Amino acid sequence: MKTMFSYIKPYKWYAFIAILLMLVELSVELIQPLIIKKIIDDGIVLQDTATVWLWGGIMMLLAFLAFLAGVTNSFFSAHASQSFAFDLRNALFKKVQSFTMTTFLRFPSAGLITRLTSDVSQVQQVLFMSLRVMLRTPLVVIGSLLMAFYVNVSLAGYLVIGAPFLAMFLFIMVRKGIAYFSAVQKRVDRVNRVIQENLQAVRLVKAYLRGMYEASRFETVANLLKKDTSKALRTMEYIQPILLFVMNVSLLAVLWFGAGKIQQGQTQIGELVAIVNYALRMTGAFSMFSFIIVLFSRAKASADRMEEVLLIDEGLEHDVEDKGQLDIRQRGTLRFDNVSFKYPQTDEFVLYNISFECGQGEKLAIMGATGSGKSTLLQLLPRFYDASSGDIYVDGQNVQNWPLEKLREAIGYVPQRALLFTGSIHNNLTWGKTDASVEEVQEAAIQAQIHHSVENFPNGYETRVGQKGVNLSGGQKQRLSIARALIRKPEFLILDDSTSALDIKTESALWDALDGEEATMLVVTQKIRTAKGADRILLLEDGQVSAFGTHEELVKNSTLYQKIAASQQEQEVDDNA
Ligand SMILES: Nc1ncnc2c1ncn2[C@@H]1O[C@H](COP(=O)(O)OP(=O)(O)OP(=O)(O)O)[C@@H](O)[C@H]1O
Numbered sequence: 416m417k418t419m420f421s422y423i424k425p426y427k428w429y430a431f432i433a434i435l436l437m438l439v440e441l442s443v444e445l446i447q448p449l450i451i452k453k454i455i456d457d458g459i460v461l462q463d464t465a466t467v468w469l470w471g472g473i474m475m476l477l478a479f480l481a482f483l484a485g486v487t488n489s490f491f492s493a494h495a496s497q498s499f500a501f502d503l504r505n506a507l508f509k510k511v512q513s514f515t516m517t518t519f520l521r522f523p524s525a526g527l528i529t530r531l532t533s534d535v536s537q538v539q540q541v542l543f544m545s546l547r548v549m550l551r552t553p554l555v556v557i558g559s560l561l562m563a564f565y566v567n568v569s570l571a572g573y574l575v576i577g578a579p580f581l582a583m584f585l586f587i588m589v590r591k592g593i594a595y596f597s598a599v600q601k602r603v604d605r606v607n608r609v610i611q612e613n614l615q616a617v618r619l620v621k622a623y624l625r626g627m628y629e630a631s632r633f634e635t636v637a638n639l640l641k642k643d644t645s646k647a648l649r650t651m652e653y654i655q656p657i658l659l660f661v662m663n664v665s666l667l668a669v670l671w672f673g674a675g676k677i678q679q680g681q682t683q684i685g686e687l688v689a690i691v692n693y694a695l696r697m698t699g700a701f702s703m704f705s706f707i708i709v710l711f712s713r714a715k716a717s718a719d720r721m722e723e724v725l726l727i728d729e730g731l732e733h734d735v736e737d738k739g740q741l742d743i744r745q746r747g748t749l750r751f752d753n754v755s756f757k758y759p760q761t762d763e764f765v766l767y768n769i770s771f772e773c774g775q776g777e778k779l780a781i782m783g784a785t786g787s788g789k790s791t792l793l794q795l796l797p798r799f800y801d802a803s804s805g806d807i808y809v810d811g812q813n814v815q816n817w818p819l820e821k822l823r824e825a826i827g828y829v830p831q832r833a834l835l836f837t838g839s840i841h842n843n844l845t846w847g848k849t850d851a852s853v854e855e856v857q858e859a860a861i862q863a864q865i866h867h868s869v870e871n872f873p874n875g876y877e878t879r880v881g882q883k884g885v886n887l888s889g890g891q892k893q894r895l896s897i898a899r900a901l902i903r904k905p906e907f908l909i910l911d912d913s914t915s916a917l918d919i920k921t922e923s924a925l926w927d928a929l930d931g932e933e934a935t936m937l938v939v940t941q942k943i944r945t946a947k948g949a950d951r952i953l954l955l956e957d958g959q960v961s962a963f964g965t966h967e968e969l970v971k972n973s974t975l976y977q978k979i980a981a982s983q984q985e986q987e988v989d990d991n992a
Pocket residue numbers: 758761765783784785786787788789790791792831
């Protein structure tokens with residue numbers, strides 16, 4: 416909770432004013448029974464109409480003051496709670512940006528989405544309600560009790576008979592509430608995960624006629640959410656009747672003994688009415704308690720989940736100071752030195768003792784069967800993961816010593832699955848270089864063989880992609896992804912099987928265009944035709960280097976490469992037949 420409070424700090428004055436205004440409302444509420452007592456004892460009983468009018472008028476004025484305080488309080492509470500939620504959400508989002516890929520495994524995306532949406536909203540709502548009414552409720556109880564003691568000590572004593580029991584009961588219920596609602600938020604995570612997976616795979620769901628199955632999967636998790644929420648709320652439902660029962664017993668005791676004292680002339684009627692009024696206000700406040708405990712327990716559970724993310728200090732991308740000592744003569748060079756790697760949380764190595772070098776401007780094709788480790792190898796370069804052992808040198812410097820920003824700026828990475836963001840094509844391309852000029856955008860698009868297609872779109876580069884925009888083909892998406900990488904004029908261009916959806920003609924035009932690139936290129940490919948055009952080929956087999964050399968060398972020395980070449984030749988013959 417401490418961390419949550421640090422996000423309220425910048426708005427402490429808004430919160431402070433809101434609390435002051437709430438105290439004004441509270442004071443008016445607590446003074447009212449005293450005024451009623453005065454009207455009864457000094458006005459009605461003594462038949463003094465002037466006193467009734469005077470205190471009646473004061474009561475009206477105070478009620479108006481409380482109304483004004485309430486309206487102004489809403490403004491300050493809303494500003495403090497909305498700003499708090501805005502800052503908290505941004506802080507969470509920024510923290511997530513610094514996660515390593517391993518930490519992402521610990522926090523699945525659905526859980527992060529719940530934290531950034533529902534969890535933030537729960538805490539924001541509680542902050543607003545606290546400044547508005549929640550803080551007031553316990554104060555109404557305490558204030559009413561104190562005022563009751565001020566009016567008549569012996570009668571007020573009956574109101575605290577059940578206090579120790581109530582305190583213990585509320586403590587237990589809050590603890591239960593936090594545990595239950597923490598489970599509920601986990602259920603929300605699961606519901607979000609099913610929705611997310613379903614929407615991402617909507618075509619597959621339709622193609623495999625799995626709509627009904629998906630609906631029943633959703634129903635199962637939604638049902639679990641319903642069950643856990645009902646269980647939590649059912650438990651909380653005991654709060655109100657028990658509190659009201661204890662309060663009503665106390666009230667009966669006040670009336671019973673109060674009536675006796677009036678008959679004996681020890682107490683005035685106005686005093687009894689005032690105490691009953693305070694007791695009713697306490698009862699009214701207690702009836703809000705179950706609602707408050709539900710909100711508070713939910714918010715506490717959400718706050719804990721958010722703090723889990725905010726307070727993480729391991730599993731963040733480790734950066735080093737930029738010492739600017741790069742050796743210009745080694746620019747564009749790459750060296751893997753005995754690199755082995757296993758994914759975190761797994762036991763098996765997927766890369767073993769990989770060693771190879773790549774000169775400036777060299778084009779390296781990486782081949783191997785599916786699952787042989789090609790994508791994994793590429794992901795070590797921008798340090799999405801760190802090697803388990805061995806070293807990787809970029810521009811002659813160990814990647815561990817590169818400032819992350821500089822290292823990634825030097826790399827144009829095109830992943831296996833082309834991903835575009837909602838927005839215009841221009842925005843998607845300049846995502847790779849925010850200050851790119853129109854000419855630079857077009858140049859990259861021409862090189863990636865997508866310029867003509869874009870020009871034929873209804874609004875050219877301003878055409879929107881994604882939802883409410885044009886639907887792009889797989890090949891168009893791949894070429895836009897390549898253009899996005901090229902626009903940075905990277906030192907290293909990494910293409911992870913990024914041309915798989917292109918036809919032969921477009922692909923060979925693309926390779927021709929990339930021939931003039933100064934960047935050192937690492938190209939994962941399954942095609943001998945593409946590998947032939949590379950300077951050297953790295954052939955992987957079960958995570959190990961099976962062969963490394965030019966096409967001619969591999970044709971001579973590598974049986975695996977010969978097999979791949981032969982099978983692709985057969986395929987071409989079949990295709991041409
Ligand atoms: N995030 C991950 N966590 C654990 N294991 C993984 C992860 N990603 C990949 N692997 C495993 O690592 C091995 C190498 O996978 P990788 O994706 O690098 O192969 P690849 O050669 O690129 O395959 P493909 O040609 O099918 O893309 C596979 O056995 C795969 O199951």
